[in-house]
Amino acid sequence: xxxxxxxxxxxxxxxxxxDGFFALDAQWRISYMNAQARKLLHARQDIxxxxxxxxxxxxxxxxxxxxxxxxMRDQRPVQFVEYSETAELWFExxxxxxxxxxxxxxxxxxxxxxxxxxxxxxxxxxxxLIDFGRAALAGATYDQTLLxxxxxxxxxxxxxxIDLYQYDRSSGAFAVVHSMGWESGxxxxxxxxxxxxxxxxxxxGEPFVCSDLRIDPRARSLRALEHCGVLSCxxxxxxxxxxxxxxxxxxxxxxxxxxxxxxxxxxxxSQSIAEFSSAVESNRLMSEVLESINDAFVALDGDLxxxxxxxxxxxxxxxxxxxxxxxPLSAYTARFDSEDSRAxxxxxxxxxxxxxxxxxxxxxxxxxxxxxxPFGGGVAGYVRDITARRTEQERVLELNAELERRVDERTxxxxxxxxxxxxxxxxxxxxxxxxxxxxxxxxxAFLEDYGDGLDRRAQGYLxxxxxxxxxxxxxxxxxLQLAKVARAPMAHVPVDLxxxxxxxxxxxxxxxxxxxVEVTIQPGLEASGEPxxxxxxxxxxxxxxxxxxxxxxxxxxWVGKNSEGExxxxxxxxxxxxxxxxxxxxxxxxxxxxxxxxxxxxxxATVARIIHRHGGNIRAEGAVGQGATFYFTL
Amino acid sequence: xxxxxxxxxxxxxxxxxxxxRAFEKNHIANDVVIMRDGAQASEFLFGExxxxxxxxxxxxxxxxxxxxxxxxxQRIRASEATRLLPTVILTSSKQEEDLVQGYxxxxxxxxxxxxxxxxxxxxxxxxxxYWLVLNEPPPTAGGGGM
Numbered sequence: 001x002x003x004x005x006x007x008x009x010x011x012x013x014x015x016x017x018x019d020g021f022f023a024l025d026a027q028w029r030i031s032y033m034n035a036q037a038r039k040l041l042h043a044r045q046d047i048x049x050x051x052x053x054x055x056x057x058x059x060x061x062x063x064x065x066x067x068x069x070x071x072m073r074d075q076r077p078v079q080f081v082e083y084s085e086t087a088e089l090w091f092e093x094x095x096x097x098x099x100x101x102x103x104x105x106x107x108x109x110x111x112x113x114x115x116x117x118x119x120x121x122x123x124x125x126x127x128x129l130i131d132f133g134r135a136a137l138a139g140a141t142y143d144q145t146l147l148x149x150x151x152x153x154x155x156x157x158x159x160x161x162i163d164l165y166q167y168d169r170s171s172g173a174f175a176v177v178h179s180m181g182w183e184s185g186x187x188x189x190x191x192x193x194x195x196x197x198x199x200x201x202x203x204x205g206e207p208f209v210c211s212d213l214r215i216d217p218r219a220r221s222l223r224a225l226e227h228c229g230v231l232s233c234x235x236x237x238x239x240x241x242x243x244x245x246x247x248x249x250x251x252x253x254x255x256x257x258x259x260x261x262x263x264x265x266x267x268x269x270s271q272s273i274a275e276f277s278s279a280v281e282s283n284r285l286m287s288e289v290l291e292s293i294n295d296a297f298v299a300l301d302g303d304l305x306x307x308x309x310x311x312x313x314x315x316x317x318x319x320x321x322x323x324x325x326x327x328p329l330s331a332y333t334a335r336f337d338s339e340d341s342r343a344x345x346x347x348x349x350x351x352x353x354x355x356x357x358x359x360x361x362x363x364x365x366x367x368x369x370x371x372x373x374p375f376g377g378g379v380a381g382y383v384r385d386i387t388a389r390r391t392e393q394e395r396v397l398e399l400n401a402e403l404e405r406r407v408d409e410r411t412x413x414x415x416x417x418x419x420x421x422x423x424x425x426x427x428x429x430x431x432x433x434x435x436x437x438x439x440x441x442x443x444x445a446f447l448e449d450y451g452d453g454l455d456r457r458a459q460g461y462l463x464x465x466x467x468x469x470x471x472x473x474x475x476x477x478x479x480l481q482l483a484k485v486a487r488a489p490m491a492h493v494p495v496d497l498x499x500x501x502x503x504x505x506x507x508x509x510x511x512x513x514x515x516x517v518e519v520t521i522q523p524g525l526e527a528s529g530e531p532x533x534x535x536x537x538x539x540x541x542x543x544x545x546x547x548x549x550x551x552x553x554x555x556x557x558w559v560g561k562n563s564e565g566e567x568x569x570x571x572x573x574x575x576x577x578x579x580x581x582x583x584x585x586x587x588x589x590x591x592x593x594x595x596x597x598x599x600x601x602x603x604x605a606t607v608a609r610i611i612h613r614h615g616g617n618i619r620a621e622g623a624v625g626q627g628a629t630f631y632f633t634l
Numbered sequence: 635x636x637x638x639x640x641x642x643x644x645x646x647x648x649x650x651x652x653x654x655r656a657f658e659k660n661h662i663a664n665d666v667v668i669m670r671d672g673a674q675a676s677e678f679l680f681g682e683x684x685x686x687x688x689x690x691x692x693x694x695x696x697x698x699x700x701x702x703x704x705x706x707x708q709r710i711r712a713s714e715a716t717r718l719l720p721t722v723i724l725t726s727s728k729q730e731e732d733l734v735q736g737y738x739x740x741x742x743x744x745x746x747x748x749x750x751x752x753x754x755x756x757x758x759x760x761x762x763x764y765w766l767v768l769n770e771p772p773p774t775a776g777g778g779g780m
Contacts, residue, residue: 433749437648437747437748437751441652
């Protein structure tokens with residue numbers, strides 16, 4: 001089979017298959033090669049009979065050699081994929097041995113392999129980006145991050161030389177901040193780099209990709225780099241056209257095509273650096289703020305490890321900030337929490353529930369307020385010494401307790417005073433009346449028994465003694481009522497004011513049938529309060545109206561409610577001088593002489609007291625000779 | 635003592651005289667026994683030395699020295715022998731508490747002494763007329779002859 005004398009029909013088949021095929025004899029000489037194989041391997045016409053490794057020296061030491069030998073040694077078929085430097089292609093190879101030799105079928109799988117490799121590279125690039133971002137987030141320094149980026153570019157893009165530039169906004173120029181890979185003695189001065197690619201990226205925001213700078217029309221000045229062996233490059237902008245921050249440039253010592261993935265990788269890296277740079281800037285600002293605040297501050301990651309402490313926090317623990325970063329929170333809460341894990345649990349809760357919370361904690365003789373805020377994947381904590389505030393609070397509490405105690409004491413005293421007042425009222429009611437009754441009674445007895453011997457004047461005197469006694473009895477009763485009103489229990493029930501006024505008016509009419517007073521009561525007047533007390537109000541006001549219309553020709557009294565919701569009792573009687581209006585509601589205040597209109601001077605004081613106990617107001621309007629109106633709310 | 639008599643429990647001499655005068659003016663001729671404080675009155679009604687029959691009417695002031703009028707009332711109503719005696723509180727007080735307490739203890743009437751003597755005379759007249767004339771006393775009370 002390995003002989004050159006293949007049967008013609010077999011040869012025909014082998015020439016038609018799309019796989020490359022060749023056969024080797026037992027001495028490893030090429031005995032047959034189909035057209036496809038010749039084409040793929042750029043084989044000479046006279047190759048038949050040649051020792052195969054002489055024909056294809058680049059296969060030496062590769063899988064091809066090892067696998068073919070293994071197949072012949074074991075007399076078992078082999079199958080493998082290997083890059084052929086002869087063909088500059090990837091081949092999938094199947095070799096079938098026989099004692100006579102080896103039959104080899106192979107096919108071009110370059111596109112498949114390339115695709116696979118691209119997938120692998122993409123995965124690797126993505127992983128690299130993720131790792132890079134994570135390292136940046138974990139609090140690596142900006143410089144370290146840049147060095148990481150350089151390392152990644154070298155690894156992923158096989159870059160030989162990498163320059164990192166910073167954009168100086170004021171001069172509009174790039175300056176190298178990191179440079180790696182230039183041979184010492186390179187003719188190109190890294191401090192004065194060719195600028196075509198940098199101009200391009202800062203102008204367009206697009207990456208500058210050059211596969212072969214010898215032939216790229218955009219890269220004329222870059223050709224100077226050829227002297228250093230540089231043949232291709234990629235440049236990308238860090239930042240945006242509007243806010244450029246810098247640039248990354250990778251140089252390669254060979255011509256090469258850059259896949260879309262390669263370019264995207266560099267772009268992503270640039271973006272990460274830009275973001276990190278912004279983060280560094282905002283971190284710097286944040287840090288300035290955090291260092292200037294009075295609170296001790298700690299930032300923790302998702303595992304409750306410290307990522308940042310301000311100097312106050314470091315001072316609190318007597319450590320340096322650097323020594324604390326990276327250590328677990330529990331190392332501190334173990335001391336902060338004397339026995340339980342109270343403080344630690346609050347941190348865990350804030351982290352778990354993603355919610356802000358505040359707690360107070362006593363540590364080393366002082367009170368601390370700790371406010372926790374979830375942020376990013378971790379928690380930030382602000383610690384404030386609130387000992388002074390707590391002391392103040394406690395003092396306030398003590399004062400309050402003291403105040404309460406005093407109020408209690410006063411209340412008790414007041415209760416005693418009230419009791420005394422009650423027994424005083426009782427005495428007044430009982431004991432003051434007894435002598436009055438004696439005055440009246442014995443005056444009467446005197447008149448009856450000895451009146452015949454008295455002249456009219458003497459009798460008149462005795463009459464006046466009796467009237468004075470009666471008046472004093474009335475005063476006592478009125479005063480007792482005033483005192484009683486202040487202590488009477490209060491209920492708030494609906495009261496039909498119209499009906500109440502009508503009943504009072506009827507009583508007044510009956511008590512003095514000679515008087516003809518026209519009373520107009522608005523129907524449906526409703527109030528809420530203590531019925532017994534409201535009865536006293538209405539009786540007093542209507543009684544006054546009755547009394548002060550005594551000398552009016554057509555006495556009229558109105559009871560109603562005005563548009564402001566005030567109840568009113570109006571009469572067309574004697575009225576009063578408004579300049580004395582403020583005196584109306586004082587006890588014993590009278591605007592008329594007792595001879596003109598009798599009265600105790602306590603009625604309106606009692607009314608006002610009742611109204612005020614209901615939380616209402618009372619006021620009066622009037623003019624001398626033109627009647628009076630009393631407005632009140634309940 | 636065979637005629638029904640009135641027991642006046644009153645400490646104020648003026649009121650005693652005025653009440654007597656009111657009786658006279660109203661032609662109430664019953665004897666009037668006067669006790670000047672609650673302790674005396676209790677002794678009179680419940681004491682060992684008690685020699686008189688029970689009164690036909692007790693007029694009781696509230697504000698009394700030693701034992702108060704309400705306490706006397708309570709004893710009157712607590713004792714089997716006196717619990718049915720017509721008892722009228724005659725006082726200056728019209729405190730709600732006194733009224734409530736008086737009625738709760740079973741007083742028959744509560745009359746406030748008016749300051750005006752004419753009104754006072756009228757009040758005494760009505761009380762006397764009602765309790766001594768119009769009202770039929772309970773069988774064992776004030777019948778005299780005891």
